[in-house]
Amino acid sequence: MSSVVSVVERLPVVVGVDGMPADLQVVDVAAEEAAVRGVPLHVVHAWPGRQVMWSRHRGAADQLDGRHLLELAIRRAQLAYPSLIVGTQLVDEGAAEALVRWSARAGLLVVRHRDEGGLGHGWGSTAAYVAHHSVCPLLVHRGASTPRGPVVVAVSGRRTASLRCAFESAARAGSGLTAVHVKETGGMVEAHLDEVLAEWGALWPEVPVERLSVGEDEVPYTIDRASRRCRLLVAGRGRKGWSVEAVYNSGGMASGGRQLCPVLLVPPGWPVGGRMSAGVSEAGRMSAGISEAGRY
Numbered sequence: 001m002s003s004v005v006s007v008v009e010r011l012p013v014v015v016g017v018d019g020m021p022a023d024l025q026v027v028d029v030a031a032e033e034a035a036v037r038g039v040p041l042h043v044v045h046a047w048p049g050r051q052v053m054w055s056r057h058r059g060a061a062d063q064l065d066g067r068h069l070l071e072l073a074i075r076r077a078q079l080a081y082p083s084l085i086v087g088t089q090l091v092d093e094g095a096a097e098a099l100v101r102w103s104a105r106a107g108l109l110v111v112r113h114r115d116e117g118g119l120g121h122g123w124g125s126t127a128a129y130v131a132h133h134s135v136c137p138l139l140v141h142r143g144a145s146t147p148r149g150p151v152v153v154a155v156s157g158r159r160t161a162s163l164r165c166a167f168e169s170a171a172r173a174g175s176g177l178t179a180v181h182v183k184e185t186g187g188m189v190e191a192h193l194d195e196v197l198a199e200w201g202a203l204w205p206e207v208p209v210e211r212l213s214v215g216e217d218e219v220p221y222t223i224d225r226a227s228r229r230c231r232l233l234v235a236g237r238g239r240k241g242w243s244v245e246a247v248y249n250s251g252g253m254a255s256g257g258r259q260l261c262p263v264l265l266v267p268p269g270w271p272v273g274g275r276m277s278a279g280v281s282e283a284g285r286m287s288a289g290i291s292e293a294g295r296y
Contacts, residue, residue, distance in 0.1 A: 013030050137161075138264070154234070197209055
């Protein structure tokens, strides 16, 4: 009998595009992730459709533009990775809702942050919504990250899927890992963190690990600094420590015009050690409104 881990590992990488020129860069990021994982890539684009009631001709033009964008995405991804299987879907609904549904049948969801306020921080309404509701891990592309620097992960002293994802990412990149945790009275995190890091470190002995303890008042500064200096920032969604809001409200990009590293958010219930209980998997599909009969 095949384990749930084998099912999870075969799930596609899904990327959302919104029609902006910069979205072709996020397709590049998603294509690389799919190629490394050896899974298909699926590109999803939402067009106004029924929301464009004032002009039937404008709605048709938007649909044609959307199809053209998806064709460009396929060609771009397969030019870089000729053997990559790429599928597309043009959806006539809100982008955020469509991406959340797709997240229930994906191994990774990739989106681009969109600075709607022009202040250099914040992710935009779609990315922010998906960050709170994605069933699978979410990778938010925030610009070209530095090729150097460690993978930084927020830890709580527990054996979490986010920590495993961080080790996997560091091993693929050939980089070190910095485990950051918030100091707590009584030292409960300190008591368990060494054991947890040693457990994952035994699986990836090539990854050098550094620990960093910070106070609660240092969290915003630490996030900002990591966003500008590391290659990837990993955090568990809903876990004690760095909240989703603290990560996506970091203002590092506004300082000196630097790009921010990608953020990987891992939802509660994602497999720890590669395993997901049938109950958690089914609950995730139900929350996103997708059944096993859903078409890929």
